[in-house]
Amino acid sequence: MKIHQNHPFHLVDASPWPLTGSIGAMTMVSGLIMWFHQSSMKLLIMGTMIILLTMVQWWRDITREGTFQGKHTIVVTNGLKWGMILFIVSEVFFFISFFWAFFHSSLSPTIEIGAMWPPAGIKTFNPMQIPLLNTMILLCSGITVTWAHHSMMNSNHQQTSQSLFFTIILGIYFTILQGVEYYESSFTISDSIYGSTFFMATGFHGLHVIIGTTFLSVCFMRHMMFHFSSKHHFGFEAAAWYWHFVDVVWLFLYISIYWWGS
Numbered sequence: 001m002k003i004h005q006n007h008p009f010h011l012v013d014a015s016p017w018p019l020t021g022s023i024g025a026m027t028m029v030s031g032l033i034m035w036f037h038q039s040s041m042k043l044l045i046m047g048t049m050i051i052l053l054t055m056v057q058w059w060r061d062i063t064r065e066g067t068f069q070g071k072h073t074i075v076v077t078n079g080l081k082w083g084m085i086l087f088i089v090s091e092v093f094f095f096i097s098f099f100w101a102f103f104h105s106s107l108s109p110t111i112e113i114g115a116m117w118p119p120a121g122i123k124t125f126n127p128m129q130i131p132l133l134n135t136m137i138l139l140c141s142g143i144t145v146t147w148a149h150h151s152m153m154n155s156n157h158q159q160t161s162q163s164l165f166f167t168i169i170l171g172i173y174f175t176i177l178q179g180v181e182y183y184e185s186s187f188t189i190s191d192s193i194y195g196s197t198f199f200m201a202t203g204f205h206g207l208h209v210i211i212g213t214t215f216l217s218v219c220f221m222r223h224m225m226f227h228f229s230s231k232h233h234f235g236f237e238a239a240a241w242y243w244h245f246v247d248v249v250w251l252f253l254y255i256s257i258y259w260w261g262s
Contacts, residue, residue, distance in 0.1 A: 024050030171213035
């Protein structure tokens with residue numbers, strides 16, 4: 001039976017994925033605790049698999065709604081845009097809390113850490129080495145994702161593919177370099193307030209780079225399957241906004257923690 005609707009809104013169908021995603025998140029966090037305390041990764045792997053399967057199937061359903069079923073009308077797309085804007089604003093405040101903690105401790109170091117910043121015994125990273133290279137990588141990725149967006153708006157399929165591919169490669173390269181930096185670090189997250197604020201801020205930023213790279217990779221696959229047009233491509237536009245946000249946060253991290261804070 002075909003149901004006709006006389007409004008432009010999208011009434012979401014019943015979906016099992018919020019429930020399976022919640023179960024996956026609970027399983028993964030419980031698995032992390034087991035890994036930390038009992039060196040067992042079985043529950044962590046199971047939780048990760050549940051989340052990955054949920055992601056694939058949930059995104060598949062949304063792609064069907066927006067691309068093939070025509071449920072993402074202009075009104076719905078505007079709602080999605082506002083949702084993404086508010087989500088990024090919430091992320092801004094999330095990172096403000098880390099910067100607040102960093103500047104609270106660095107501008108007035110307490111006697112417990114030697115009344116100096118960085119604290120006594122902390123050997124910081126040279127801001128002119130890997131951190132500077134990572135800065136250039138993210139700035140270049142901001143250029144390539146903008147190139148991809150303009151190519152998509154001009155219906156240039158080949159250039160969109162090329163520039164989006166370059167952006168994803170730069171994101172992966174950034175993550176690898178940050179992993180090398182962490183591996184070579186002379187201090188840990190438990191080394192005073194410096195270690196805590198450094199690894200919380202840069203670690204969560206690194207997680208956001210991985211999420212953004214995944215976001216762009218899904219957009220790349222959808223682009224190769226011709227899901228986007230010059231007028232209807234909000235999925236990619238949201239990924240580009242998110243990537244620019246990640247770029248800007250890194251600039252603040254580099255200037256305040258790596259350069260000024262060292």
